[in-house]
Amino acid sequence: MHLASADALAALIPDGALVAMPPDNSLPSIAIAKALVRRGAKALRLLGVPVSGFATDILIGAGCVAEVETSAVSLGEAGFAPRFTAALKARRIIVRDATCPAIHTMLQASEKGVPFMPLRGLIGSDILANRPDWKVVPNPFSEHGEDPIVLLPAKQPDFAVFHAAMADQEGNVWLGRRRECATIAHASKAALVTVERVVEGNFLEDERLASGAISATYVTATAVAERGARPAALLDEYGFDQAYVSDYARAAKTEDGFRAWLDREVFATAAKAAAA
Amino acid sequence: MSAPAIMPEERLAATLARLILDPAAPPARHIAVGAASPIPAAACWLVKLLGHPVRLSLLHRRGGNPFTEGTRELFDLTGQGRIDLFFLGGGQIDGEANLNLVGTGDWPGTGVRFPGSFGSAFMYFMTPRTILFREEHSPRVLVEKVDNISAPGVSPPGVFRRGTAQALVTGKCVFRFHPDRARFSLESLHPGESVESVREATGFAFDVSDAVPATPDPTEAELGLLRGRVCDEMVETYPEFCARVWGRSRAA
Numbered sequence: 001m002h003l004a005s006a007d008a009l010a011a012l013i014p015d016g017a018l019v020a021m022p023p024d025n026s027l028p029s030i031a032i033a034k035a036l037v038r039r040g041a042k043a044l045r046l047l048g049v050p051v052s053g054f055a056t057d058i059l060i061g062a063g064c065v066a067e068v069e070t071s072a073v074s075l076g077e078a079g080f081a082p083r084f085t086a087a088l089k090a091r092r093i094i095v096r097d098a099t100c101p102a103i104h105t106m107l108q109a110s111e112k113g114v115p116f117m118p119l120r121g122l123i124g125s126d127i128l129a130n131r132p133d134w135k136v137v138p139n140p141f142s143e144h145g146e147d148p149i150v151l152l153p154a155k156q157p158d159f160a161v162f163h164a165a166m167a168d169q170e171g172n173v174w175l176g177r178r179r180e181c182a183t184i185a186h187a188s189k190a191a192l193v194t195v196e197r198v199v200e201g202n203f204l205e206d207e208r209l210a211s212g213a214i215s216a217t218y219v220t221a222t223a224v225a226e227r228g229a230r231p232a233a234l235l236d237e238y239g240f241d242q243a244y245v246s247d248y249a250r251a252a253k254t255e256d257g258f259r260a261w262l263d264r265e266v267f268a269t270a271a272k273a274a275a276a
Numbered sequence: 277m278s279a280p281a282i283m284p285e286e287r288l289a290a291t292l293a294r295l296i297l298d299p300a301a302p303p304a305r306h307i308a309v310g311a312a313s314p315i316p317a318a319a320c321w322l323v324k325l326l327g328h329p330v331r332l333s334l335l336h337r338r339g340g341n342p343f344t345e346g347t348r349e350l351f352d353l354t355g356q357g358r359i360d361l362f363f364l365g366g367g368q369i370d371g372e373a374n375l376n377l378v379g380t381g382d383w384p385g386t387g388v389r390f391p392g393s394f395g396s397a398f399m400y401f402m403t404p405r406t407i408l409f410r411e412e413h414s415p416r417v418l419v420e421k422v423d424n425i426s427a428p429g430v431s432p433p434g435v436f437r438r439g440t441a442q443a444l445v446t447g448k449c450v451f452r453f454h455p456d457r458a459r460f461s462l463e464s465l466h467p468g469e470s471v472e473s474v475r476e477a478t479g480f481a482f483d484v485s486d487a488v489p490a491t492p493d494p495t496e497a498e499l500g501l502l503r504g505r506v507c508d509e510m511v512e513t514y515p516e517f518c519a520r521v522w523g524r525s526r527a528a
Contacts, residue, residue, distance in 0.1 A: 025311075025336060026347065050347060051394065072377075072392025077312065077516075085389050095384045099397035099426075101351035108348070120355060121398035123435050124428035128397070130383050145434050179346035 002167070002198065003223045007270075009192040010035035012221065013159055015042040016066070020107070020157035020184045024053035024076060024232040024240070027178050029163040029194045031225035034266045037062040047157055048073065049107065049184050050100035054231065054245060057081040058266070060093060061258045069096040071103060077242060078249040083258060097127055102134075102152055104180070109154035110187035116151045123148055160188035163229040164214070165237060167195045171216035172203045176235050185218040194225035196237065282493055284447065285315055285521045286502050287466065288411070290494035291450060292319030295407055295443050296361065297328065302404040302439065304330060304361040308350055310394070311336040314510065314517035316363040316409055321506040322498060333359070337513050351395060354402045357438060362403045364396050365410045368422040371480025372458040373408065373429025373441040375400065376422035383424060393426040400427040404439040408453075413446035419479040430458045449474050450491060451482060459483055464491040 003009055010032050013019060022028055026049075033055035036044070041064040046056055048070030056073055059065050061083030073081045087093045102119055109117040122128045123136060128150060139147035162181045164173040173193050175181055185191040191214075203213040227234075231241035231248075251261040296304050296319060307330060309317045320332050333342035335350065343349035353359050367390035368376035377393045379385015400406055410417055431437045441453040444460060448469045451460035461483035462474060471484055494502065503522055511518045518524045 051392065070392060072394045074391035080389070080391060088384065088389055089386065097378055097384050097392055099393045100395035101348065101355070101398045104346075104348035104351060119398070120436055121401040123401075124431055125393075125397040125426060126378070126383060126424045127393055127426060148435060177341060177344045177346075179344070180348060181346070183346060183348065 001221045002171070003221050005223050006031035006035040006194050006225045006228065007038065009194065009221055009223050010039050010041070012190075012192060013041065013044075013161075016044070017158040018045045018047060019159045019161055020047040020049050020188055021052070021055055021161050022049050022178070022181055022184065023051045024245075027163045027175055027181055027229055027234065028053065028055045028232050029161050029192075029225070029228055030055055030230055030232060031163065031194045031228035032161050032192060033059055034270075036064055037262065037266050038270055040064075042066075045069070047103070047155070049180055050098070050103040052084075053081070054248070057083045057252065058262070060084050060087045061252060062262060062266075065093055067094040067096065069098060069103075071098050071100045075245055075249050078245045082249060082252040086255070097130065099125075099127055103155075104183065106152045106155035107183050107187040109152065110156045111183060114154060116153050118149045118151050120149065122150045155187070157184070157188040158190065160184040160191040161193075162191075163194045163225070163232075163234065165196055165235055167193070167198045167219075167222045168201055168203050169198070170202045170204070171219055171222065172213050173219055173222060174203050174209055174213045176212040178235075182214050182218075185214050190220040191218050193219055193222045194228035195222055196224070196226055196228065196234070198222075198224060282499065283521050284466075285318070285517075286494050286499060287491065288315050288409075288445060288447070289318040289322055289502060289506075290498045291445055291491055292316060292407060292409065293322040293326070293498070294492075295445070295450075296320070296323050298442070301442055302360060304405075306331040306333065306353075306359055307361045308333040308335060308354070308359050309363060313363055313409075314514040315411075316407070317510060317514065318502060318506050321509045322501055325501050325505050325509075326498075334513065351398060354399055357402070357404070359403055361405055361407065362399050363407050363409050364400060364427070365408065366396075366417075366422075366426070368417060368419045369408060369410060369444065370419050370422045370429075371460060371482065373444070373453050373455075373460070374422045374425045375408075375427045375429070376424050377426040378424050380423045385424070387423070396427040400440065401431070401437045405442040406440060408441050408444040410444070411447040413448040413474075413477050415477060415479040418446070418477070420481075429453070430455050448477060454483075461485070462488050464489050466491045
């Protein structure tokens with residue numbers, strides 16, 4: 001289904017939902033993150049696939065988040081994520097550290113509908129030591145010794161949330177080579193996708209577009225949000241807005257600075273758009 | 277007229293390039309370089325432009341990203357053993373080459389929280405060799421024992437592991453890692469450093485031979501490539517680095 005706005009998509013996400021999002025180099029829907037802040041979402045559980053960035057930091061700062069599972073939280077060149085760090089220190093959020101391929105693997109298990117998948121590495125890391133939900137078993141196929149290996153449970157998010165370049169009339173979305181978004185959509189119960197535009201036709205009928213598309217089978221709802229990944233980049237359409245993120249990183253060093261930033265960039269801009 | 281002085285970044289890039297080409301190490305046919313790593317990226321381009329056959333997968337290039345199946349493809353390739361060399365750093369690195377990218381104090385980093393482990397807890401095991409790189413060489417980074425282990429330097433027998441650290445390169449020196457005894461030895465000193473100055477800035481104990489050589493200067497050929505074609509390749513991804521080190525702007 002095609003809805004009117006990112007706010008309409010955000011309204012579908014109930015408090016407490018497990019929401020999977022890509023990081024700043026991989027088509028986050030900043031439009032939906034800001035809409036979740038405006039709707040006053042609470043107790044969200046965020047999954048960074050496989051790491052987290054700007055959207056996660058503003059959602060945490062706005063008090064929308066109870067838990068974060070991720071392999072890192074960073075604003076890239078602008079440094080550490082200030083509201084994440086403050087919330088962790090104040091123990092306002094639960095942080096479940098993972099490592100990048102573990103997050104991909106848990107989602108791939110869900111894609112396949114199997115209860116777990118194995119992953120190499122991890123043994124001897126405190127990441128593993130702090131994950132009682134991850135298990136180490138002897139490789140049942142080993143011909144030489146015990147060969148311990150980590151098993152990761154399938155992870156099925158309630159919602160996949162990301163941005164794509166375009167949707168078609170059939171509800172398929174297109175985002176080129178950023179296939180981690182496809183993995184998130186395949187593994188989740190629902191996918192909510194903002195797009196720059198809706199075009200005529202059907203991507204799956206076009207050999208050049210089909211491989212970069214995600215079938216409407218997996219896409220619950222779309223909405224147009226122009227520049228919806230901003231300040232993150234969108235493929236070859238627009239670049240990363242370093243100045244915007246650096247300005248945010250400075251403002252969000254303090255709670256007051258963050259609140260003023262939210263008023264200006266999340267609440268006031270929406271009020272202005274509504275008035276127009 | 278004298279040539280421009282060698283920049284510390286140029287020396288580090290040439291030093292990393294020599295480690296990549298170390299004939300005693302497993303071959304580096306395919307190297308992956310992560311985000312925010314201009315000096316390792318410069319070293320890889322230097323190796324390639326010196327004429328060595330190597331495939332580079334630079335993960336954060338906007339154009340021409342090497343992967344078409346999403347970011348998991350890096351880890352799938354590494355899982356198969358098809359990435360030969362990776363670079364890692366850490367908020368803390370200890371004398372057994374354990375890496376802490378999560379934070380200090382109690383789990384999950386209630387002292388100073390670093391961004392997180394990224395793929396280190398997998399890559400460090402599954403890559404035949406890792407070059408550790410951290411410009412800051414201080415007792416707060418190079419510690420006796422990391423507060424938390426994101427990725428261990430060595431593993432007990434029976435745990436599947438293809439390799440570990442080959443070396444640790446800092447702004448002061450090069451350490452070689454010896455997995456058989458889980459210790460570093462001092463391999464070379466950058467200009468202005470001594471065994472004593474390195475010891476003072478290092479929180480862990482390390483082995484020292486009788487005569488520690490100086491880290492070699494980049495050759496004229498290496499400097500020419502770094503300032504020319506390596507910079508050409510890097511300026512889109514690392515505009516600020518290229519402007520600072522080589523005075524190059526993107527438009528030039």
